[in-house]
Structure formats: structure tokens, C-alpha cells
Amino acid sequence: MPSLPAAYVTTTLLDGVVNVGARPFPQDALGDDTVVIRPDYMGICRADAKEILGSRDVMEDRGPLFGHELVGTVAFAGSRTGFAEGDLVTLNPNITPSRTTGFAEYVFVHDTRERLDQAVVRVPEPHIRDGIWMPEPFACIVHALGKLLEHTRLPSLQGKSVGILGAGCAGLMFAMYARHLGASVSVFNRGEARRAFARDQGILAEGEIFALSDAEAEAHRDRYDVVIVATTVATAQLLETAAVMAADGGVLFVYGGTRKGDSFPAGRADVDTLRRQERIESVRHLGKRLRIAGAYGCFREDYEEGFRLHADHPRAFPLEKLTSRRIGLDDFPPLIMDIAAGKEDFPGKVLIKAAAQG
Ligand SMILES: NC(=O)c1ccc[n+]([C@@H]2O[C@H](COP(=O)([O-])OP(=O)(O)OC[C@H]3O[C@@H](n4cnc5c(N)ncnc54)[C@H](OP(=O)(O)O)[C@@H]3O)[C@@H](O)[C@H]2O)c1
Known part of the structure; x- marks a missing residue:
């Protein structure tokens, strides 16, 4: 069993209000069909603000989008998942509603091996964290x-x-x-x-x-x-x-x-x-x-083509340059509430950087 903490920080979105706080780590969620991702970076998307306002139709087959852009490392991989601890991954939120928010220190995704293979996508850029962009x-x-x-x-x-x-x-x-x-x-x-x-x-x-x-x-x-x-x-x-x-x-x-x-x-x-x-x-x-x-959503093949384009044509796809601001997870609730209320607006992409692992 990997070293997982007794408690972790996550966010909640309830009745239009976002909060961040610690909660016990759910050891009982670590099943054979579970992948747990520890995000290094999370991206804020316009859809997150829309879900706070309730102005977005949530598709039942995919679940809410709140917290769906991330790059991180597999912290736990159940025996039937096909993943391994340490894999560098990102999430495709268009596949399964059986997942927790990405605005957290740990993200839990449960499904069959076939669906996990679509929902959790390996990142082929080992140095992506040095010039982070959201796949x-x-x-x-x-x-x-x-x-x-x-x-x-x-x-x-x-x-x-x-x-x-x-x-x-x-x-x-x-x-x-x-x-x-x-x-x-x-x-x-x-x-x-x-x-x-x-x-x-x-x-x-x-x-x-x-x-x-x-x-x-x-x-x-x-x-x-x-x-x-x-x-x-x-x-x-x-x-x-x-x-x-x-x-x-x-x-x-x-x-x-x-x-x-x-x-x-x-x-x-x-x-x-x-x-x-x-x-x-x-x-x-x-x-x-x-x-x-x-068009709506994407598949694993689109991520793979995106990684190929970025690797082969870095000048045509300066995706790192879209980042306009970096914040910590603790700063996220007031900021996203202000974005949803129209009090704050940032061009480009606002990224949340996870606290360094202790
Ligand atoms: N089809 C899909 O698969 C898919 C996937 C992801 C996202 N999306 C959609 O794409 C949208 C844009 O995403 P994004 O990441 O580019 O958002 P973003 O970075 O927040 O940009 C929003 C853009 O909308 C403009 N805008 C907002 N209200 C406007 C208005 N009333 N009149 C004219 N322009 C207005 C903004 O212009 P200003 O600078 O003037 O405010 C800005 O250019 C999302 O809201 C989502 O609905 C679709």
C-alpha cells in the first residue's frame, strides 16, 4: 500500500458556495477499480464558474465538470485498473461520472478498466510541470x-x-x-x-x-x-x-x-x-x-494528438503561454466565487499549484 495520508484537502461546491477543507482520507475507497490521482496543477475553466451559478446543464453520463482540468501523478492504482503508482496522468472528464472533484489534493476515479483507460490519460511529456499547460x-x-x-x-x-x-x-x-x-x-x-x-x-x-x-x-x-x-x-x-x-x-x-x-x-x-x-x-x-x-467533449485519441502536436510543433502551439496566473488551493474558493460573480476576470488560464509534498 502506498503512503497515503490520514487526511487530505479538498473543495466542495454546495448550493453555489465553494469551500476548501481537510477531510479524512477514504481508505475504503481504494478498490481494485480505483485510480487515485494527486494533482500537481489544476486549471480553472469557465465551466467551473457556470456550475457555481447553476447556469450549465450537467450531462448525467459525465457528471459535473467542477474541477476537471489537471496534471498529476497516480498515487494509488487498483489491481484491475491497468495503471501504476507514479504514472504521470491527466483526466478526461467526458467518460465517467464516478469521480471526485479535481480541485483537491487527491482525486478518486472508479470504473471498469476499459473506461479508466479513456478517463485517465497518460502524459507523455515528463517535463510538463516545468512549462505547465492543461491537456x-x-x-x-x-x-x-x-x-x-x-x-x-x-x-x-x-x-x-x-x-x-x-x-x-x-x-x-x-x-x-x-x-x-x-x-x-x-x-x-x-x-x-x-x-x-x-x-x-x-x-x-x-x-x-x-x-x-x-x-x-x-x-x-x-x-x-x-x-x-x-x-x-x-x-x-x-x-x-x-x-x-x-x-x-x-x-x-x-x-x-x-x-x-x-x-x-x-x-x-x-x-x-x-x-x-x-x-x-x-x-x-x-x-x-x-x-x-x-462539437462537444473529446476522447483519449484527441489528447494523444494534442500531445503529438505540442511535441512536434512547439512554436505553433505555445500552450504554456496561456497561463496568466498561479494560485494555491487555499486561495481558490474566494477567487472562483469572485470569477463566478463577475467581480474578477483573468485572460488566459488561471492555474492552481498543489502544495509541495511533505
Ligand atoms: N464544446 C466543447 O467541447 C467545449 C469544451 C470546453 C469549453 N467549451 C466552451 O467554451 C467556452 C469558452 O471557454 P474559454 O475557456 O475560452 O473561456 P474564457 O477563457 O473564460 O473566455 C471566455 C470568452 O468569452 C467572451 N465573452 C463572454 N461573454 C461575452 C459576451 N456577452 N459577448 C462577447 N464575448 C463574450 C470573453 O470575452 P471578454 O474578454 O470580452 O470577456 C472571452 O473571450 C466555455 O464557456 C464553454 O462553454 C466548450
Whole structure:
């Protein structure tokens, strides 16, 4: 039996309130089908704030997302899991709801060997902690653009023009990958802070980042083969902006949040279903034929492709540069409550660094 503590620190999210505290280590949870991960780094995602606000539909087959981005080490591996103590891993939250929050010193994942093989993904970068980045959000982008190519039957985005609404973490990673696939990219962001972050970090060049405004939408009317909506919520207004910017025959790609019943244009394409079931549908709108598609989640293969891209093309994928701030686990509850309440907002990715092992 590995040396596991008598107590560990974890967070709880109850009735919209986040707390951190110590609780007894559940020795009885260490079954044959259990992997326990000790995270070194955890990432804060917009979905965490949404779950605090109750503004996100939780999928029963996957469970809540609160605390799902992490890189850590296997601290315990049950005999039927296929993992070993010391494995460097990350989590795919799209596979099993049988897991505890990632905002903790230890994370417990229980399932069959087959499902654990999808849910716990080995990290092939032994030095990732020296230039930390979060594999899960990138795997979702790899998956999403793969879906886009599949839907449009294109081998790459060579020569295509891609507009991206939102220069959050998702928008910036879309820009990196679409550029790598041969597209020219234009990213539109409402606030100046994220535009400045993208420029200052060298992720986007001057001619690749614009304000997200009616004037810019008009100036870029009918311009893009693909417009990706990567904002916190894919509101009808933002989808309309995307439709203005799309060329005739272009694709509106819905990545930002949608909820059951959302449609665009009003009462026509069911954008929530298109996104969650990763389908494509044609509509006529603004005198153009538009194809509306979306993507949701990712698989182990997407993580593996993400690691390959990062290792083979480090200049195209400066994922480490997305980190804007590092905090400790004790600082997390007030910070995430402020982010959820809209009192704090940080461009890029805020990471939580676990306390050093004693
Ligand atoms: N489909 C999937 O598989 C999948 C996976 C992961 C995430 N997501 C979605 O992607 C979304 C974005 O994630 P992220 O990590 O990039 O979040 P993020 O880093 O917090 O960025 C949020 C972005 O949304 C913009 N925004 C928010 N409200 C807006 C509004 N009313 N009008 C215009 N822009 C607005 C922000 O612009 P400002 O700078 O102006 O505030 C910012 O660019 C998440 O909320 C989630 O729904 C989808």
C-alpha cells in the first residue's frame, strides 16, 4: 500500500458556495477499480464558474465538470485498473461520472478498466510541470477541429479563412490549430484585456486580433469560410454576428455554451443538439446558405494528438503561454466565487499549484 495520508484537502461546491477543507482520507475507497490521482496543477475553466451559478446543464453520463482540468501523478492504482503508482496522468472528464472533484489534493476515479483507460490519460511529456499547460481544453479543440474537417470533408483548412469569436483560452487554441491546419485566422474579442493578452503573449499577431463589435462585424461581412463561436455562451446575438461574417456556404461552428432548447436562427436549427451530438445542418439566413455545426467533449485519441502536436510543433502551439496566473488551493474558493460573480476576470488560464509534498 502506498503512503497515503490520514487526511487530505479538498473543495466542495454546495448550493453555489465553494469551500476548501481537510477531510479524512477514504481508505475504503481504494478498490481494485480505483485510480487515485494527486494533482500537481489544476486549471480553472469557465465551466467551473457556470456550475457555481447553476447556469450549465450537467450531462448525467459525465457528471459535473467542477474541477476537471489537471496534471498529476497516480498515487494509488487498483489491481484491475491497468495503471501504476507514479504514472504521470491527466483526466478526461467526458467518460465517467464516478469521480471526485479535481480541485483537491487527491482525486478518486472508479470504473471498469476499459473506461479508466479513456478517463485517465497518460502524459507523455515528463517535463510538463516545468512549462505547465492543461491537456484537456486543448484535446477539446483538437477534437472540435477534427469534427469540423469531418463535417466539411476537408483534409485541412489550407487556404481557408477562419473567424473566431472570443479570445478566451478556447478561441486562442482554435487560432493556433486552425493556423497550423493552413487557415488564415481573425479573432474577435469584446474586451481589450484579452486582446492585449493575446498580443503580449505573442499568440496572435496585430492583424489577427480585432474588437468584437457591430462595426468590425460589418467590416468583415461575408468574409469567412468558417466562423467559430468560442465565447462563454453562444448567444443568439453572437450567432447572428457570426452569420454576418460568414461567407455564402460558410460554416457556423458552435463551441461556446448552449442550453437545451437553444435555436438559431430563432426556432430553426437546434444548436444545443447540433453541438452536443456533433451534427451539421444547413439553413438559409441573411440571403446565404449557412451550415451550422458544433462539437462537444473529446476522447483519449484527441489528447494523444494534442500531445503529438505540442511535441512536434512547439512554436505553433505555445500552450504554456496561456497561463496568466498561479494560485494555491487555499486561495481558490474566494477567487472562483469572485470569477463566478463577475467581480474578477483573468485572460488566459488561471492555474492552481498543489502544495509541495511533505
Ligand atoms: N464544446 C466543447 O467541447 C467545449 C469544451 C470546453 C469549453 N467549451 C466552451 O467554451 C467556452 C469558452 O471557454 P474559454 O475557456 O475560452 O473561456 P474564457 O477563457 O473564460 O473566455 C471566455 C470568452 O468569452 C467572451 N465573452 C463572454 N461573454 C461575452 C459576451 N456577452 N459577448 C462577447 N464575448 C463574450 C470573453 O470575452 P471578454 O474578454 O470580452 O470577456 C472571452 O473571450 C466555455 O464557456 C464553454 O462553454 C466548450
